[in-house]
Amino acid sequence: xxxxxxxxxxxxxxxxxxxxxxxxxxxxxxxxxxxxxxxxxxxxxxxxxxxxxxxxxxxxxxxxxxxxxxxxxxxxxxxxxxxxxxxxxxxxxxxxxxxxxxxxxxxxxxxxxxxxxxxxxxxxxxxxxxxxxxxxxxxxxxxxxxxxxxxxxxxxxxxxxxxxxxxxxxxxxxxxxxxxxxxxxxxxxxxxxxxxxxxxxxxxxxxxxxxxxxxxxxxxxxxxxxxxxxxxxxxxxxxxxxxxxxxxxxxxxxxxxxxxxxxxxxxxxxxxxxxxxxxxxxxxxxxxxxxxxxxxxxxxxxxxxxxxxxxxxxxxxx
Ligand code: HEC
Ligand code: HEC
Numbered sequence: 001x002x003x004x005x006x007x008x009x010x011x012x013x014x015x016x017x018x019x020x021x022x023x024x025x026x027x028x029x030x031x032x033x034x035x036x037x038x039x040x041x042x043x044x045x046x047x048x049x050x051x052x053x054x055x056x057x058x059x060x061x062x063x064x065x066x067x068x069x070x071x072x073x074x075x076x077x078x079x080x081x082x083x084x085x086x087x088x089x090x091x092x093x094x095x096x097x098x099x100x101x102x103x104x105x106x107x108x109x110x111x112x113x114x115x116x117x118x119x120x121x122x123x124x125x126x127x128x129x130x131x132x133x134x135x136x137x138x139x140x141x142x143x144x145x146x147x148x149x150x151x152x153x154x155x156x157x158x159x160x161x162x163x164x165x166x167x168x169x170x171x172x173x174x175x176x177x178x179x180x181x182x183x184x185x186x187x188x189x190x191x192x193x194x195x196x197x198x199x200x201x202x203x204x205x206x207x208x209x210x211x212x213x214x215x216x217x218x219x220x221x222x223x224x225x226x227x228x229x230x231x232x233x234x235x236x237x238x239x240x241x242x243x244x245x246x247x248x249x250x251x252x253x254x255x256x257x258x259x260x261x262x263x264x265x266x267x268x269x270x271x272x273x274x275x276x277x278x279x280x281x282x283x284x285x286x287x288x289x290x291x292x293x294x295x296x297x298x299x300x301x302x303x304x305x306x307x308x309x310x311x312x313x314x315x316x317x318x
Contacts, residue, residue, distance in 0.1 A: 090171025231313025
């Protein structure tokens with residue numbers, strides 16, 4: 001009896017590990033759903049589904065998978081697969097006045113969009129632009145004291161600079177940042193649809209104005225001859241107006257009214273605001289800081305002719 005049992009164990013034991021490959025499923029008493037028909041990458045297709053008999057398929061012609069690289073090691077990102085430039089970039093040839101169709105319902109901007117934008121604004125924008133949009137967030141406070149955080153103060157959302165801006169320009173500020181990083185880009189933190197939600201919230205609850213409006217800031221183009229007219233246009237297009245008034249009132253910087261030829265107290269002593277000083281102020285804003293103001297003037301990359309035009313404009317404001 002014992003010998004018979006030993007033989008039985010030995011025979012079946014050896015048979016069980018004979019080492020060869022088998023296409024057959026292993027002996028499996030209770031199947032449940034463990035063994036079922038399926039294709040495996042390097043096996044032959046037995047289902048008849050694919051005419052060439054291969055289970056592993058090549059990508060559909062003309063498609064590129066996200067994250068894959070091709071040719072000169074260009075890795076394809078989701079951004080490059082964009083098809084809706086208005087939705088993804090806020091522009092459609094130029095800064096766009098309207099919201100993209102992708103965020104509308106039945107052609108209208110739904111209330112839920114601005115509702116969503118409220119929380120996103122409070123998380124991402126309020127530290128600088130303020131919880132109520134007054135431009136006095138906690139981080140902005142540090143900048144206005146000449147602190148290390150920001151070189152330029154953030155505008156209030158109710159400033160003409162933002163109320164007058166078309167939706168596409170506000171979108172561009174979120175996506176690309178402003179003036180070479182004076183405001184950083186929030187593209188990696190804020191998904192596309194949420195960017196539009198934030199704009200909807202700013203329009204509806206902070207600015208209390210229609211969603212779609214404003215004025216695309218006119219590109220002054222290349223100016224070849226210095227003129228007062230060109231200076232006036234540049235004052236708008238180069239956003240000087242958001243910090244310098246022309247009626248004598250103090251905003252972020254000194255007013256341009258009566259500036260030309262006047263005496264200016266600065267950290268390097270008193271100077272006369274002549275052509276040379278104005279030019280220096282525009283091209284190297286940090287060279288001399290007017291007493292009583294923060295060093296908040298951005299580097300605007302003006303050409304000589306633009307500087308001359310702006311100087312003519314400032315000189316005309318007696
Ligand atoms: C870290 C501070 C900071 C945060 C956070 C911030 N901004 Fe700004 N923002 C600025 C500063 C500074 C400027 C002014 C830059 C300049 O004038 O060079 C600015 C300018 C702007 C402008 C004016 C752009 C123009 O073209 O005139 C808009 C619009 C704007 N921000 C919207 C937003 C929105 C929306 C958010 C939230 C997603 C946001 N900002 C978050 C600092 C910030
Ligand atoms: C983000 C705000 C801001 C913008 C935008 C800005 N400035 Fe200024 N600017 C200032 C501040 C603040 C000062 C005073 C501190 C200093 O001297 O740098 C100043 C100073 C000046 C001065 C010297 C004024 C004086 O009283 O002596 C000139 C000239 C000037 N800016 C021209 C311009 C022109 C032209 C533009 C547009 C092309 C412009 N600024 C855009 C903030 C700004």
